[in-house]
Amino acid sequence: MKIKLYKNDLPDGLDLGPIVAIDTETLGLNPFRDRLCLAQLSSGDGVCHAVQFMPGGYNAPNLKKLLSDPNTIKLFHFARFDVTMFQRHLEVVTAPIYCTKIASKLVRTYTDKHGLKDLVRELLGVDLSKEQQSSDWGAPELSERQLAYAGNDVAYLHRLKEVLDTMLAREGRTELAASCFNFLPTRTALDLAGWGEVDIFAH
């Protein structure tokens, strides 16, 4: 994966096509406490465009336009988390969304392993290193290994989507998946409004 690193926003005039794979790196898992440090984007062509955010530097008009563009599918693994981070730090509602973790839960019913590493191993035969997952993503200079890791997290999402779409179609669950993806902006709104730990549909 080739990495292009930018500060604070995507460059003007970058066209990433109709389906953009996206991942983020943050200072932790708590959207109220932990800030967004890096957003990685790829059109699926082997290039990762990585936007690094400095504390307080959350004014990214090009990225925000892409995230809210109704004609571009934003492709994530566990979209809920990244979309919550974008909403919280960039004040943008991401849509439309495709989430490989939800798609996996809907078709890979023969396992309870729906981590990105598990999906990439089983469906694509690739062994993904997760070694840099817990590292200081707030550092002003990211290391080569961090950037390689960050790129890898968006490198396989297009191919995963293709395999998962075939499985969803095979099992007649394409529409069910789409309805779940459509609810994600509401699920993240609930997270940010304080219902993060609550299943609003439970009895």
Add this chain to the structure above:
Amino acid sequence: MKIKLYKNDLPDGLDLGPIVAIDTETLGLNPFRDRLCLAQLSSGDGVCHAVQFMPGGYNAPNLKKLLSDPNTIKLFHFARFDVTMFQRHLEVVTAPIYCTKIASKLVRTYTDKHGLKDLVRELLGVDLSKEQQSSDWGAPELSERQLAYAGNDVAYLHRLKEVLDTMLAREGRTELAASCFNFLPTRTALDLAGWGEVDIFAH
């Protein structure tokens, strides 16, 4: 509450207005095992129209038309359960939906008591008896007390909706509630497809 009891379907030509309060009674909480025994409907005028189902008698064109009518809001307390039962036994997708339990969770954040009895007591000052809740709803002849209980379960939903709508508007959560209600047909589809115990949005 006045009760009108029907067998297997609503009568022809019954107009229950734009918002119909609905509840069901079943043989238990498991939609795969337990059958739908009674559906109670009210326009909010103090009359409960109750449809009793005999085993195997699930052909109710008038009721199904109402449940799927896009211009009639179906008003439930804990819609998820009743809508799952309707989908399973009548093969109908209920929409649009309003759920007083979800609305309550979104505004009554000062309590974790979102049972119908709790809502009716706090918001309307009425003490609802739940004494017949666990009774044999599959009996061919329902008792007076069962029918009175069944009627009471739809008697207060319109008034509850009014109070909850005011609270939702006050807290700026009307749209959040609507998005949650809209997801209910997908939530019940997941229930019937075998994901009843799974939070599909969890990590």
